[in-house]
Amino acid sequence: MLKINKNYLQLNESYLFSTIARKIKAFTDEHPDKRVIRMGIGDVTRPLCGAVIDSLHDGVSEMASADTFRGYGPEQGYDFLRGAVQGYYASFGVNLDMNEIFISDGAKSDIGNILDIFDVDNTVLIPDPVYPVYVDTNMMAGRKILFMNANADNNFLPLPDESVKADIIYICSPNNPTGAVYDYDGLKKWVDYANDCGAVILFDAAYEAFVAEDRLPRSIYEIEGARRCAIELCSLSKTAGFTGTRCGYTVVPSQLVFDGVALNKLWLRRQTTKFNGVPYIVQKGAAAVFSPEGLVQVRENIDYYRRNAAVMTAAFDEMGVWYTGGKNSPYIWFKCPSDMKSWDFFDLLLNEQQVVGTPGAGFGRNGEGFFRLTAFGKYEDTVEAMERIKKLFATL
């Protein structure tokens, strides 16, 4: 008799975004005349840049002719794209071997799938608040999870607690949902701690392209010792608007050796067995992101979102509201006014000013009393939304 994986029964259903959608619908049904501005979901709105579009069309055209048609490709990605990623890392001083770079269909897939190569019997350390995928994927496997508190006291950037021993550590910087970014010193503490424990760090760098200040690292490999403890997962979703085009990369350095086994070799085995690579057309488009023309164009889109973020941080600065993010991140995470709870503030903001954000409580216990807005909307909407938010705060 087939037995299901009962760990799935322990998962919490995620009602966060469905509850938000339901509340918006209820409001708009009742007030069809009011215009709702959505700053909740972390999806991009700018189209793919010209260099990527041209390259995608080229890729499609190649598939139309037997001479240039591409069938099965290497599971770990074509060298032309791995080389482009290698060059991108080199541009900020990180030298990687091409075999350390695995092209993926996005960070979310690999964040889940990388766990395949680890034993169930490992202790996982996860920050709270958090991107829910870190928690759910480990619960599915039945791993023991410890949480570390991210809160206003540590500016949502927790540091290692020597009394806690963990084997798998999640760090997301710039952070989703808080927008907080570790500096070199902070990441160095994590790298040293991981090397002391013999732990692996799963470093989620999906928002690295938003790092604007030189004093902040974009890759964990800018930290000495990281090649012995860290896997880095990154994505073109936010860098180049690939949320619906699906391409990213995972870096597994050759020095990552545990139990006498190289993780790079295990991950290659996992990918060649359970994955068949990213579509050639998409890899062709992704390579254009790293072309001189593409780098300029994706930067223009990021600058557009940064301008939104600047409008938002300026408004919160003006109001004297406590927040993290916005400066090196597309997320602004702020304290709800008057010690309100996240969902109460959500309802108030929707009902009074028709702006939608994401209640911090949806990301974990420490998110209660906080609220997330994203800079991925239209500029005019962002300006309008902040005016509305200022009006609301003035009444409280």
Place this chain on the structure above:
Amino acid sequence: MLKINKNYLQLNESYLFSTIARKIKAFTDEHPDKRVIRMGIGDVTRPLCGAVIDSLHDGVSEMASADTFRGYGPEQGYDFLRGAVQGYYASFGVNLDMNEIFISDGAKSDIGNILDIFDVDNTVLIPDPVYPVYVDTNMMAGRKILFMNANADNNFLPLPDESVKADIIYICSPNNPTGAVYDYDGLKKWVDYANDCGAVILFDAAYEAFVAEDRLPRSIYEIEGARRCAIELCSLSKTAGFTGTRCGYTVVPSQLVFDGVALNKLWLRRQTTKFNGVPYIVQKGAAAVFSPEGLVQVRENIDYYRRNAAVMTAAFDEMGVWYTGGKNSPYIWFKCPSDMKSWDFFDLLLNEQQVVGTPGAGFGRNGEGFFRLTAFGKYEDTVEAMERIKKLFATL
């Protein structure tokens, strides 16, 4: 201290295709004047059809404008493609609910990933010879594996052995590597057996488009009772030349309930947590496969490969060689002449006639003494290769 998944250390390294590549290279280095014809790897050679190319270009163009840009899509696929797959199934009499269809990036990914929703403590029944992914993915999880013998005595179509109890059963029909195809009676025996045991059948239908005879099922759901025991995994790789474009679909019927839990719900949870959907552009191209124009065009490509297969079966018929496949499959699986072993015949065929195939021994114990050729090459090459093979057989 991080512990790796030690099950990976039990895996056999697959040297099959790398050994073939090395032998070809050694031969061509020594004989640069000889033209080698490759009929080994199961990859397509015909380009994507016009309807798909046009639709892919349309998809790319939509991503270039903010009004039509697509960001995150539903993890389980867009309704326009799920509806197209639903219509395709309906065309041969199988009625599915749209929620039972999950769009994937290919059958290989889902064949591996579907195991996430099952307990490690299940017994797996796998035919030998076999597509190695079935074995490796279960070894990675540490499941107990039983093999069933496919051989000349059962025409490489083993039937259930009531004395064996299994929980997860793999069936691939038309089969890779043997090309053998179950008829309705054969599949009915498997469905009844699975329902008796409370087992799930993972039915790999990747080659269904090659079924030419009405007496043979293209989907396991043509069999009564299958909706209570079978998950079907299919792909556009062979149907429409998507080996490098990556799109398939997995069907999880709502009636699949084990331990009181619907597998459909578990798989949805797995996919929404560890997957972010197939690229919009690719889904747009895939939908064109099922358009009236697309169906005609992909059929033309399949007919091209079928013509190759007919050349091959005619030659083996003429020589009186025992084989399976070819008639409803792109693979021909034949008995090596003079009781030769698979690798000995491989060497002989390469050295004497410069034709490359795949030694059956590479697919399992029962593959020894057999040999696989594929019909995915160019027509002229296929004709030439069969002439060469006839010459070789005449000398033995």
